[in-house]
Amino acid sequence: MAKITFDGIEVEVEDGTTILQAARKIGGDVVPPAMCFYTPLKGSGGKCRVCLVKVTQGSARDPRPMPKLVASCITPVQDGMVVENTTNEDVLNARKGIVEMLLINHPLDCPVCDQAGECDLQNLSYEHGVSATRYEEPRRTFDKVDLGPYIQLHMTRCILCYRCVYTADQITEKRVHGVLGRGDAAEIGTYIENVIDNDFSGNVIDVCPVGALTDKTWRFKNRVWFTKPLNAHRDCPTCSGKVTLWSRGDAVLRVTARKDEYAEVEEFICNTCRFDKKEVSDWTIEGPRNIDRGSVISANHYELPVVNVPIVPNLPKSTVKKMPTE
Amino acid sequence: MTLSERMYLPAIAQGLGITIKHFFKKKATINYPEETRQRSDIWRGLHVLKRDENGAERCTACGLCAVACPAEAITMTAGERKKGEEHLYREEKYAVTYEVNMLRCIFCGLCEEACPKAAIFLQDDKLAPARYERDEFIYGKDRLVEPLKTTETK
Numbered sequence: 001m002a003k004i005t006f007d008g009i010e011v012e013v014e015d016g017t018t019i020l021q022a023a024r025k026i027g028g029d030v031v032p033p034a035m036c037f038y039t040p041l042k043g044s045g046g047k048c049r050v051c052l053v054k055v056t057q058g059s060a061r062d063p064r065p066m067p068k069l070v071a072s073c074i075t076p077v078q079d080g081m082v083v084e085n086t087t088n089e090d091v092l093n094a095r096k097g098i099v100e101m102l103l104i105n106h107p108l109d110c111p112v113c114d115q116a117g118e119c120d121l122q123n124l125s126y127e128h129g130v131s132a133t134r135y136e137e138p139r140r141t142f143d144k145v146d147l148g149p150y151i152q153l154h155m156t157r158c159i160l161c162y163r164c165v166y167t168a169d170q171i172t173e174k175r176v177h178g179v180l181g182r183g184d185a186a187e188i189g190t191y192i193e194n195v196i197d198n199d200f201s202g203n204v205i206d207v208c209p210v211g212a213l214t215d216k217t218w219r220f221k222n223r224v225w226f227t228k229p230l231n232a233h234r235d236c237p238t239c240s241g242k243v244t245l246w247s248r249g250d251a252v253l254r255v256t257a258r259k260d261e262y263a264e265v266e267e268f269i270c271n272t273c274r275f276d277k278k279e280v281s282d283w284t285i286e287g288p289r290n291i292d293r294g295s296v297i298s299a300n301h302y303e304l305p306v307v308n309v310p311i312v313p314n315l316p317k318s319t320v321k322k323m324p325t326e
Numbered sequence: 327m328t329l330s331e332r333m334y335l336p337a338i339a340q341g342l343g344i345t346i347k348h349f350f351k352k353k354a355t356i357n358y359p360e361e362t363r364q365r366s367d368i369w370r371g372l373h374v375l376k377r378d379e380n381g382a383e384r385c386t387a388c389g390l391c392a393v394a395c396p397a398e399a400i401t402m403t404a405g406e407r408k409k410g411e412e413h414l415y416r417e418e419k420y421a422v423t424y425e426v427n428m429l430r431c432i433f434c435g436l437c438e439e440a441c442p443k444a445a446i447f448l449q450d451d452k453l454a455p456a457r458y459e460r461d462e463f464i465y466g467k468d469r470l471v472e473p474l475k476t477t478e479t480k
Contacts, residue, residue: 110388111443223388226392
């Protein structure tokens with residue numbers, strides 16, 4: 001076990017845990033953002049650099065600070081480590097610069113993009129970015145690549161996090177897409193326009209932190225904040241069948257895997273569940289999905305209060321209102 | 327009652343005097359709709375969906391006006407622009423239908439503020455006129471989108 005201090009909060013974690021995972025154990029506002037790191041995918045992380053933190057004390061044995069900011073998603077903790085994230089000005093400034101760099105080639109077509117409202121890059125730039133751009137040169141453009149009937153690729157929005165590549169490598173049996181070219185010319189593509197058609201290929205949509213890979217069956221159907229998320233499951237022979245339905249009225253507009261607060265999927269789902277089961281009758285609905293109050297998704301349907309805290313204490317029992325439970 | 331009060335005539339003359347005085351006063355009313363009063367420059371009247379300088383519709387059906395609307399008066403459905411429609415719609419996504427319910431609308435102007443594409447505006451010279459049927463208050467794209475002629479003559 002290793003004890004570390006993260007932003008002044010002490011936490012004890014297993015040896016070999018990364019700083020980011022230790023911060024997530026604390027939770028709340030101190031957790032560094034992560035665009036490329038994805039817990040279910042081995043080898044992910046270390047590419048986008050938004051999770052940079054300052055290590056002011058390397059370990060109890062060697063208290064020297066680390067000379068540079070380190071990527072918290074791939075740096076393992078050591079006993080006695082002292083890490084600064086939100087309390088360090090350098091870290092916040094560096095993050096601001098990184099967000100600016102990530103947005104250099106991003107088209108900022110959020111009004112058109114289907115990911116808007118649940119986009120990691122949108123949240124990140126809203127919290128850490130600057131509102132104006134200093135970039136004057138033309139942004140990257142690409143020839144359109146067709147990835148088949150289910151997945152839409154918008155290469156201009158890609159931030160090259162490699163999550164989809166790892167997903168295809170680890171979740172599906174055969175990967176047919178990858179990152180081609182180097183440096184500024186790097187892009188996601190299928191080399192000979194191969195169609196992605198694996199049972200689990202649809203998961204690349206869920207892992208994509210931006211709107212580069214989106215669901216073609218949901219394309220322009222509606223905006224995320226007008227749909228109601230419901231937890232549902234079905235008996236699926238290939239996957240767990242536990243999904244989130246995004247519905248409006250009686251229509252299921254989209255099916256995704258269930259994601260936690262860090263937008264990481266809990267269980268990958270198969271393409272049959274994702275693309276073909278768009279009827280309410282296909283699913284057993286468990287109930288509404290809990291959405292963060294700050295999220296735009298909750299803008300159009302208000303949540304029931306989770307805890308019923310009486311404003312005036314010690315009222316007679318007959319006056320206590322019964323709150324409907326989930 | 328005194329004699330002058332019993333005669334009634336002075337009181338009638340006084341009353342007539344007031345009536346006649348009003349003939350020469352400035353009228354408080356105007357002949358609407360032939361005449362209109364001058365409105366403030368920031369008056370928020372009837373909505374318009376603007377076109378850009380090439381005559382293409384600016385609206386991309388992003389839904390921000392609808393989510394900002396406190397009266398939930400705006401609904402829309404989006405569609406994908408086909409090849410050859412570039413002169414009609416500015417972006418690859420556009421509003422197939424766009425409806426504003428003028429009975430619900432409170433003319434607060436939040437849709438105008440929310441719009442990232444400068445597409446919806448509340449005009450300062452037009453009002454939603456009175457009508458007989460409720461259905462007629464639901465303004466579709468046929469009545470909201472700025473007519474092409476005005477952009478051509480400019």
